[in-house]
Amino acid sequence: MKQTILIVDDEINSLRVLSATLRKERFNVETARTGEEAISRFKNNHVDLIISDYRLPGIDGETLLEEVKAKNPNMPVILMTAYGTIERAVDAMKKGAYTYLTKPVNLDIMISMVRDALQKREWALESKDDIPGRYQFLNIIGKSPAIQEVFSMIQRVSKTDAAVLILGESGTGKELVARALHYTSLRANSPFIPIDCTTIPPELMESELFGYEKGAFTCAYDNKVGLIEMSEGGTIFFDEIGDLDFALQKKLLRFLQEKEIHRLGGKKKIKVDVRILAATNRNIEEAVEKGEFRADLYYRLNVITIHMPPLRERKEDIPIIASHFLELFSRKNKKNIPGFDSKVTDILINYDWPGNVRELENVIERAVILCPYEQITVDCLPRKLRLVAEENQFESDGFNLVEMEKRVVLKALEKTSWNQSRAAALLGISRKQLRTRMKNLELLPG
Numbered sequence: 334m335k336q337t338i339l340i341v342d343d344e345i346n347s348l349r350v351l352s353a354t355l356r357k358e359r360f361n362v363e364t365a366r367t368g369e370e371a372i373s374r375f376k377n378n379h380v381d382l383i384i385s386d387y388r389l390p391g392i393d394g395e396t397l398l399e400e401v402k403a404k405n406p407n408m409p410v411i412l413m414t415a416y417g418t419i420e421r422a423v424d425a426m427k428k429g430a431y432t433y434l435t436k437p438v439n440l441d442i443m444i445s446m447v448r449d450a451l452q453k454r455e456w457a458l459e460s461k462d463d464i465p466g467r468y469q470f471l472n473i474i475g476k477s478p479a480i481q482e483v484f485s486m487i488q489r490v491s492k493t494d495a496a497v498l499i500l501g502e503s504g505t506g507k508e509l510v511a512r513a514l515h516y517t518s519l520r521a522n523s524p525f526i527p528i529d530c531t532t533i534p535p536e537l538m539e540s541e542l543f544g545y546e547k548g549a550f551t552c553a554y555d556n557k558v559g560l561i562e563m564s565e566g567g568t569i570f571f572d573e574i575g576d577l578d579f580a581l582q583k584k585l586l587r588f589l590q591e592k593e594i595h596r597l598g599g600k601k602k603i604k605v606d607v608r609i610l611a612a613t614n615r616n617i618e619e620a621v622e623k624g625e626f627r628a629d630l631y632y633r634l635n636v637i638t639i640h641m642p643p644l645r646e647r648k649e650d651i652p653i654i655a656s657h658f659l660e661l662f663s664r665k666n667k668k669n670i671p672g673f674d675s676k677v678t679d680i681l682i683n684y685d686w687p688g689n690v691r692e693l694e695n696v697i698e699r700a701v702i703l704c705p706y707e708q709i710t711v712d713c714l715p716r717k718l719r720l721v722a723e724e725n726q727f728e729s730d731g732f733n734l735v736e737m738e739k740r741v742v743l744k745a746l747e748k749t750s751w752n753q754s755r756a757a758a759l760l761g762i763s764r765k766q767l768r769t770r771m772k773n774l775e776l777l778p779g
């Protein structure tokens with residue numbers, strides 16, 4: 334089911350841009366131009382999250398926040414403010430706003446905050462489904478000793494402010510762990526800001542992180558609050574830290590040591606209280622040895638290490654994670670698929686998952702969409718996985734020529750719906766030769 338977001342802003346252009354962005358992300362969007370209109374919409378319609386401008390004609394964003402929280406304390410409210418009203422927005426967070434966005438709104442950050450807020454509400458509301466509690470920690474599922482160790486590690490370190498470095502191949506759940514660390518910490522009510530060091534170009538990174546003052550460079554028409562400052566009180570997650578530009582590594586280190594920043598072109602030092610998490614799928618120790626990554630920064634970031642093992646090294650997690658995705662995607666696609674064919678389970682366990690949990694997630698989603706049956710069968714799996722199954726069968730049959738011949742002949746017959754002429758053509762033999770073989774292989778009566 335799509336979730337509904339109510340956007341409240343008196344500026345029609347801003348309403349348009351925000352609605353279009355969120356609709357593209359597959360949310361339902363409702364809009365209101367005043368606080369009064371928002372309250373009536375909120376009372377009469379289903380709403381999952383509210384984004385409201387701080388300054389509104391009539392009742393303002395803060396009063397709207399109070400009214401909403403009085404009726405529904407779980408409703409996430411995100412406030413938008415122009416630069417001059419940031420102090421008030423911070424006050425509003427104390428009254429229960431989920432977070433605030435500075436205008437002009439950075440759309441990627443808005444989407445990420447909306448997702449986090451909704452996720453957090455779901456965790457608060459949802460009683461967990463049929464996976465036993467000890468096999469699930471927030472959104473992370475797993476029964477293998479390695480994942481159980483990750484759960485206990487998260488619990489032990491989340492209440493501290495220690496920097497955590499999360500290592501592991503692509504798709505092993507590093508970001509999931511970072512979010513779990515934030516949402517079980519004392520900072521959970523403040524923002525979680527993920528920064529992907531591979532997608533922000535190095536020349537923009539510095540101003541994105543630290544912000545700038547009006548006039549700092551030619552196009553700095555106004556002050557800009559950077560991402561570090563925006564995460565005040567919360568957690569900042571440097572994803573793919575191994576790709577952070579070398580010059581910036583030094584600037585980040587300085588911030589970690591001094592806990593204060595100054596915006597580009599600004600003189601004032603600004604204290605920021607933020608916890609740092611980082612992740613990478615690169616071999617960062619090697620990068621340090623080669624001089625590509627600063628050793629001093631590495632030690633700062635690596636107070637605690639959490640290592641996410643690849644899925645192929647914790648095969649006992651595959652069936653429960655697969656079932657979890659089956660249920661999730663069945664619900665999303667309004668299908669009722671209770672389980673997997675046992676052959677499918679075997680294939681899922683035997684495959685070595687180079688793309689880890691993300692690949693498993695994609696395979697199950699695809700299977701749910703394609704599968705016309707009550708069960709996920711081998712035909713609904715991608716070719717790559719089916720080939721693995723055939724190879725495994727080959728291994729288990731050994732090199733028995735008769736068995737091999739029987740399998741190939743049967744396969745040709747099945748493919749042609751037991752049309753002997755066509756099967757023979759497929760096998761490159763005559764129909765007569767095929768019949769002789771079928772007789773020998775006891776595939777024909779008599």
Ligand SMILES: Nc1ncnc2c1ncn2[C@@H]1O[C@H](COP(=O)(O)OP(=O)(O)OP(=O)(O)O)[C@@H](O)[C@H]1O
Binds near residue numbers: 474503507508614654
């Ligand atoms: N143990 C798990 N249980 C349930 N879902 C998981 C688990 N691990 C990963 N996922 C899911 O797999 C996908 C990939 O996870 P995530 O983005 O955290 O991986 P990552 O290690 O950050 O990958 P990359 O290095 O490619 O960024 C996500 O959709 C996540 O929800």
Ligand SMILES: [Mg+2]
Binds near residue numbers: 507508572
């Ligand atoms: Mg990631």
